[in-house]
Amino acid sequence: xxxxLKIWRQKNSTDKGGFVTYVADHVSKDMSxxxxxxxxxxxxxxxGVDPVHFDHDCREGICGMCSLYINxxxxxxxxxxxxxxxxRSFSDGETITIEPWRAKAFPVVKDLVVNRSAFDRIIQAxxxxxxxxxxxxxxxxIPIPKNVADLAMDAAQCIGCGAxxxxxxxxxxxxxxxxxxxxxxLLPQGQVERKTRAEKMVAQMDAEGFGACTNTxxxxxxxxxxxxxxxxxxxxxxYFSAVVSSDTM
Amino acid sequence: MILDSKIPAxxxxxxxxxxxxxxxxxNPANKRKYDVIVVGTGLAGASxxxxxxxxxxxxxxxxxxxxxxxxxxIAAQGGINAAKNYQNDGDSIYRLFYDTIKGGxxxxxxANVYRLAEVSVKIxxxxxxQGVPFAREYGGLLANRSFGGAQVSRTFYARGQTGQQLLxxxxxxxxxxxxxxxxxxxxxxxxxxxxxIDGHAKGIVTRNLITGAVxxxxxxxxxxxxxxxxxxxxxxxxxxxxxxTAAWRAHKRGAFFANPCFTQIHPTCIPVSGDHQSKxxxxxxxxxxxxxxxxxxxxxxxxxxxxxxIKANDIKEEDRDxxxxxxxxxxxxxxxxxxxxxxxxxxxxxxxxxxxxxxxVFLDFRYAITRDTxxxxxxxxxxxxEMYKQITGEDPxxxxxxxxxxxxxxxxxxxxDYNLMxxxxxxxxxxxxxxxxxxxxxxxxSALMQGLADGYFVVPYTVGDYLAQxxxxxxxxxxxxxxxxxxxxxNRINMLLQINGTKPVDYFHRRLGKIMWxxxxxxxxxxxxxxxxxxxxxxxxxxxxxxxxxxxxEELNQSLEKANRVADFLELGELMVDDALHRNESCGGHFxxxxxxxxxxxxxxxxxxxxxxxxxxxxxxxxxxxxxxxLVFENVKLTQRSYK
Ligand SMILES: Cc1cc2nc3c(=O)[nH]c(=O)nc-3n(C[C@H](O)[C@H](O)[C@H](O)COP(=O)(O)OP(=O)(O)OC[C@H]3O[C@@H](n4cnc5c(N)ncnc54)[C@H](O)[C@@H]3O)c2cc1C
Ligand code: FES
Numbered sequence: 001x002x003x004x005l006k007i008w009r010q011k012n013s014t015d016k017g018g019f020v021t022y023v024a025d026h027v028s029k030d031m032s033x034x035x036x037x038x039x040x041x042x043x044x045x046x047x048g049v050d051p052v053h054f055d056h057d058c059r060e061g062i063c064g065m066c067s068l069y070i071n072x073x074x075x076x077x078x079x080x081x082x083x084x085x086x087x088r089s090f091s092d093g094e095t096i097t098i099e100p101w102r103a104k105a106f107p108v109v110k111d112l113v114v115n116r117s118a119f120d121r122i123i124q125a126x127x128x129x130x131x132x133x134x135x136x137x138x139x140x141x142i143p144i145p146k147n148v149a150d151l152a153m154d155a156a157q158c159i160g161c162g163a164x165x166x167x168x169x170x171x172x173x174x175x176x177x178x179x180x181x182x183x184x185x186l187l188p189q190g191q192v193e194r195k196t197r198a199e200k201m202v203a204q205m206d207a208e209g210f211g212a213c214t215n216t217x218x219x220x221x222x223x224x225x226x227x228x229x230x231x232x233x234x235x236x237x238x239y240f241s242a243v244v245s246s247d248t249m
Numbered sequence: 250m251i252l253d254s255k256i257p258a259x260x261x262x263x264x265x266x267x268x269x270x271x272x273x274x275x276n277p278a279n280k281r282k283y284d285v286i287v288v289g290t291g292l293a294g295a296s297x298x299x300x301x302x303x304x305x306x307x308x309x310x311x312x313x314x315x316x317x318x319x320x321x322x323i324a325a326q327g328g329i330n331a332a333k334n335y336q337n338d339g340d341s342i343y344r345l346f347y348d349t350i351k352g353g354x355x356x357x358x359x360a361n362v363y364r365l366a367e368v369s370v371k372i373x374x375x376x377x378x379q380g381v382p383f384a385r386e387y388g389g390l391l392a393n394r395s396f397g398g399a400q401v402s403r404t405f406y407a408r409g410q411t412g413q414q415l416l417x418x419x420x421x422x423x424x425x426x427x428x429x430x431x432x433x434x435x436x437x438x439x440x441x442x443x444x445x446i447d448g449h450a451k452g453i454v455t456r457n458l459i460t461g462a463v464x465x466x467x468x469x470x471x472x473x474x475x476x477x478x479x480x481x482x483x484x485x486x487x488x489x490x491x492x493x494t495a496a497w498r499a500h501k502r503g504a505f506f507a508n509p510c511f512t513q514i515h516p517t518c519i520p521v522s523g524d525h526q527s528k529x530x531x532x533x534x535x536x537x538x539x540x541x542x543x544x545x546x547x548x549x550x551x552x553x554x555x556x557x558x559i560k561a562n563d564i565k566e567e568d569r570d571x572x573x574x575x576x577x578x579x580x581x582x583x584x585x586x587x588x589x590x591x592x593x594x595x596x597x598x599x600x601x602x603x604x605x606x607x608x609x610v611f612l613d614f615r616y617a618i619t620r621d622t623x624x625x626x627x628x629x630x631x632x633x634x635e636m637y638k639q640i641t642g643e644d645p646x647x648x649x650x651x652x653x654x655x656x657x658x659x660x661x662x663x664x665x666d667y668n669l670m671x672x673x674x675x676x677x678x679x680x681x682x683x684x685x686x687x688x689x690x691x692x693x694x695s696a697l698m699q700g701l702a703d704g705y706f707v708v709p710y711t712v713g714d715y716l717a718q719x720x721x722x723x724x725x726x727x728x729x730x731x732x733x734x735x736x737x738x739x740n741r742i743n744m745l746l747q748i749n750g751t752k753p754v755d756y757f758h759r760r761l762g763k764i765m766w767x768x769x770x771x772x773x774x775x776x777x778x779x780x781x782x783x784x785x786x787x788x789x790x791x792x793x794x795x796x797x798x799x800x801x802x803e804e805l806n807q808s809l810e811k812a813n814r815v816a817d818f819l820e821l822g823e824l825m826v827d828d829a830l831h832r833n834e835s836c837g838g839h840f841x842x843x844x845x846x847x848x849x850x851x852x853x854x855x856x857x858x859x860x861x862x863x864x865x866x867x868x869x870x871x872x873x874x875x876x877x878x879x880l881v882f883e884n885v886k887l888t889q890r891s892y893k
Contacts, residue, residue: 012804030522032640038527038755045753045808050800053807055315057488059528061636062413063319084639109459110805117436120316124428128421129380133300133705136371136378140335143389153382153407156414160318189380 001027001087004095005040007052010108013115017108019097029088033076034059034066036087053111059083061224064159067166068112069099074163074222081161081224101162103171105209116162118208119176125204126197127180129189142188155182157225164219164227170211175219177205178235179227185238195242202239252505252863252878255666256360261884262342265364268667269710273717280305282721284468285712286453288440288495290317292412292697293680294474295419296704302431303422304709306716309466310423311435313458313490313810318420321476321488322700325412326533326633328394328404329697331369336393340401342366347885349695352398352585353660353688354837354853355887356508356861358880360667365686368706369698373405375705379418383407394535396693398585398892404694409533409632415697419704439810440495441738443471443502443676446730450676454731454738458810461802463739465731467724470675470712473499474704477659477681479512481818481825482770483762485656486518486531492814493821496663496682504671505863505876507664507684509821510829513691513838514771515657516542516589519640520609529655530640532612532633534693537582539617539626540650542589544601544610546570551601561603561611561649572596580892587690587838587851588892590654594771595849597653604651613649654771658696660687660838661828664863664878668711669703672863675715679703684861689837742802745812750795754811757792761785761815761822769822769829774842778830782823789819824864824873831875834858846889855887 002025010017026039034056041051057065061081070076076085090096098112106114144152156179164175181198184190190197213232220229257268275283283306287298290312298310312320332345345366350357373391377383383405384392393402407414426432437458444452444465452467478493479485500506517532545551546568553559572592574581584592593610596602603609618626623646627634634645641651663671663678665685670677680700687695768774768781798812835844835851836858844852861878 028523028525030642031525032527035525035527039525042753042755045797045799046751048797048799051808053805057314057319057490058321058324059489060324060530061639062410063314063321063323063488065314065319078639080639084636086640086642088642113805116315120318120424120427120434120436123318123421124424128425129378130425131375131378131422132303133296133375133422133709134371136374139333139373139377139383140390142377144385145389146385146387149382149385149389152380153384153414156382156407156417157410159323159413160316183382184380187380187382189378 001029001090001092003027003090006095006097008099009052009111012110013107027087029086031087032059032083033085033087034083053113055113056083062159064161067101067114067161069101069166071097074101074166075224079222079224079226101166103165105171105173106162106165118210119160119162119173121208122173122177122201122204123180126193126200129184130193144188148186152183152186155179155186155227155231158227159225161224163222163224165210167218167222168211169216169218170214172213172219173205173208173210174213174232174235175223175227175229177201178231181235181238182231185234194238195245198235198238198242250876252664252876253666254358254878255668256358257667261359261363264360265367272710272714275713275717277305279721281307283307283716284309284724286466286468286471287311287474288453288472289320289474289476289680289682290420290423291320291322291474291476291680292416292419292700293682293704294320294472295416295423296701297472297474297679297708298432299419299422299426300705300709301712302426302429308426308432309435309468310432311438311440311455313437313439315436317423317434317436318417320416321491322416322697323413324488325697326409326531327396327535328406328411328694329372329415330396330403330692330694331373331405331698332366332403333370333373335391336402338401340403344401345369345403348399349686349692350688350885351890352692353690354851354890355688355855355859355882356836356880357686357688359882359884361685364707365699365702368702371706372698372701376415376418379421381407381414381418395538395583397534397537397583397589398692406535409630412697415701419701441498442734443499444731444734445502445673446728449674451724452726452731454735456738459805461804461806463735463742465726465735467726467731469716469719469724470677472677472679472708473663473682474679475682477662478818478821479656479659481761481822482656482765483758484521484526484529484766486515486529489528492817494814494817496678497817497821499663499671499673499676501866503673504676505664505865506661506824507861507863508661508828509825509864510769510832510839511660511689511837512656513586513658513660514590514654516586516593516654517612517652518655519637520604520651520653521606530636531655531657532637532650532652534586536612536630536633539629540582540612540614541571541616542573542582542610542612543569543571544596544603548600551603554603555605555607577892584892585690585692590771591840593654609651609653611649612652614645615649618646656770658691660684660689660691664861668714669708670711670715677708677712679708689839742809742813745796745798745809745816746802748794748796748798750797752795753797754808754815757788757796758811758815758818760788761819764788765822765825769826772840772842773829775830778826782826785819785823785826792816792819827873828862828864832858832862850889853889859887
């Protein structure tokens with residue numbers, strides 16, 4: 001396959017950046033998208049050009065590190081992560097546009113790499129159960145109905161990649177935040193801190209500069225892990241019931 | 250030199266309790282006067298950092314990813330073992346201990362393994378309390394599955410994402426301590442070297458991966474939780490960034506490296522598809538619970554299959570060879586990994602391989618789907634099947650999966666004593682980075698267990714014992730040693746940038762990987778290993794004269810990061826070969842063709858090799874010195890492993 005790649009190049013966070021066009025004529029259908037970029041990068045290096053920087057690590061769709069905006073969609077045409085996308089999803093002669101996640105709260109570091117530490121700070125605000133090592137009761141002491149555990153697991157599957165933010169025209173982080181709030185609100189272990197958790201995580205999300213949710217559903221549609229927007233509805237309920245009867249006042 | 254493993258006296262089952270009791274304690278009010286550096290935020294690092302901070306120590310936690318949550322542990326699929334015996338199927342702490350020692354082919358320390366089995370039960374309690382959504386039965390209690398090398402069901406799991414859920418649990422505990430101000434996080438920061446002062450570890454030198462700034466950090470103790478070194482093979486199931494740098498630099502500063510050649514080759518991975526391949530994908534071992542492994546019974550049929558003249562489903566039942574079930578009737582498809590991998594290699598070497606390259610066997614779910622319905626199989630393995638389809642373009646519900654062994658885990662690592670301290674006082678190694686509990690072969694679902702055992706339940710006690718012996722005053726970061734090591738790090742970076750050769754880093758990494766896979770992989774010979782040593786030395790020379798590293802230090806520079814890591818892999822590779830060469834026996838994942846039983850099983854030599862091989866670095870260009878820790882077995886009898 002021969003492809004034309006329009007790739008966003010930006011030297012650092014203060015550089016203005018812009019698209020550079022490369023031709024890739026080495027592409028086989030079995031390659032993953034990132035392997036296609038690896039080959040391009042080796043060629044660029046041999047030509048003395050700084051390789052295109054992009055984030056990736058597990059290449060198994062689970063670490064949430066890869067983050068490319070491909071042809072106007074986070075993680076490209078399929079509902080999967082970029083690292084799981086294979087070139088058989090593209091056709092010979094195609095032009096592919098590759099950009100970083102675009103959101104105020106995710107500033108570009110270099111080329112296609114962005115800073116997502118805002119997500120860590122949202123979790124630090126309350127995305128945990130306050131239990132110290134060692135003090136836990138026997139694991140089977142609290143039975144949890146299978147359907148509840150399954151729902152919690154559905155929400156817990158979020159990989160924190162940020163595709164939801166990139167997909168949203170308001171760059172909202174509601175899907176990410178609500179996934180964690182839902183997981184813990186569903187489980188008995190999460191009950192004690194349920195209210196303060198919702199309040200604090202939502203406040204941090206706002207402080208980071210993420211936008212509001214206008215229910216377009218773009219986040220769910222692009223989420224590689226199929227996290228459902230019903231989590232957002234649950235978070236809103238949690239949040240409103242928390243502010244009317246706050247534990248922190 | 251004698252290695253003191255510091256195994257406490259007393260009966261096996263009481264060692265840990267007694268040891269905890271006799272450990273020194275740091276006064277609670279003094280704990281905040283001690284700084285601890287934790288490098289790595291995988292299961293081992295995140296759990297250690299959180300637990301130490303909860304106790305009151307001041308912790309700095311480092312990782313090279315953009316967030317601690319992305320450590321390689323996140324990718325573990327299948328599950329975590331614990332001797333809970335919730336299934337009432339005869340499990341016990343002793344049985345888990347015994348299975349692990351036997352599975353490791355009798356090359357691990359009894360006392361450590363017993364402690365691991367003992368604390369395993371608490372890990373599950375801790376994780377559930379954090380909100381980890383483990384799989385449950387309809388009655389609401391925790392569910393279990395079976396894994397290779399065990400005849401009981403003791404593996405806890407969260408769909409096919411157990412590592413993710415456990416890591417997110419540990420990460421949440423860590424995040425809570427960040428919010429409390431007890432942990433300071435340093436993401437996108439790579440440890441480049443260790444600072445040792447008067448024989449004790451006192452800090453590290455790091456590179457900020459965004460700005461390139463080389464910095465020093467001082468502390469009273471340093472914990473390396475930096476994972477395994479499987480990427481020395483270039484192709485492995487490890488995350489792309491997994492590397493040996495932290496452990497290797499510590500090794501060069503005095504920490505012995507133990508059993509480097511003990512590598513685990515996992516039987517169920519997606520086969521290589523071409524030269525562009527950048528990594529290999531694991532299909533969880535749990536699939537062997539329900540999938541049956543087979544190849545065609547004759548070369549002729551295999552040949553047709555490879556040429557695409559027939560498909561797997563066309564092959565009649567009597568023309569299929571379920572070679573694991575045939576060779577190992579009592580464990581069948583659930584034999585330990587080393588045995589399963591080697592058998593797959595054998596049948597492929599005999600021309601029975603089933604894909605174009607001839608390096609694949611089938612893993613077939615047809616029987617399970619007929620027995621249990623597709624829906625049930627989907628519930629158990631849906632995401633794995635999806636991933637397989639995504640990568641290969643084939644539907645495993647319709648056609649058997651094709652699998653082949655791939656490098657997966659490294660049992661070797663920094664030598665540690667019972668306290669998890671390396672040969673450098675104050676320097677600890679946890680998780681996959683140490684060599685401890687798995688001997689020559691790790692059982693499935695035991696790495697997660699070990700990482701969390703080390704971090705949550707072992708190191709909080711043993712580090713306290715060490716710190717209690719130090720005065721509660723700040724480590725002096727103006728000590729000239731910090732400046733000296735920092736300068737060495739800077740010089741090395743400059744050297745890499747100045748070579749300006751013609752080949753990208755991956756070119757060298759791939760070549761190293763090929764040498765390691767061919768000669769130091771599933772089967773090793775004296776001749777092959779000797780050749781490999783010479784080849785690696787030559788490759789190392791070529792690397793240092795012809796690698797091309799782009800751009801500058803003062804920016805995000807992924808080719809510089811890689812070059813730095815590959816330079817260390819090149820040195821490690823040679824030590825692995827030395828280790829494999831010196832061990833004139835076969836055990837676990839280390840299979841020397843010269844040492845096998847008549848029916849092709851690993852032939853151990855307990856008389857001469859029942860020891861841990863710890864290697865001491867003596868200086869650039871010098872052969873390393875072998876130091877032995879004899880293994881003493883007081884509780885289990887050494888027998889030839891049999892899974893027949
Ligand atoms: C695909 C796959 C599936 C697996 N499935 C299972 C399973 O089902 N059950 C099981 O028990 N085990 C499984 N394993 C093995 C298990 O996942 C690992 O052994 C384990 O997670 C290792 O954890 P760790 O904490 O030691 O290291 P890691 O999780 O590898 O973490 C290493 C950390 O160190 C950091 N680091 C490394 N070098 C540096 C440096 N120089 N400077 C700064 N930071 C550094 C990294 O950023 C990272 O945070 C699996 C492994 C793979 C590859
Ligand atoms: S690289 Fe880990 S999810 Fe894509």
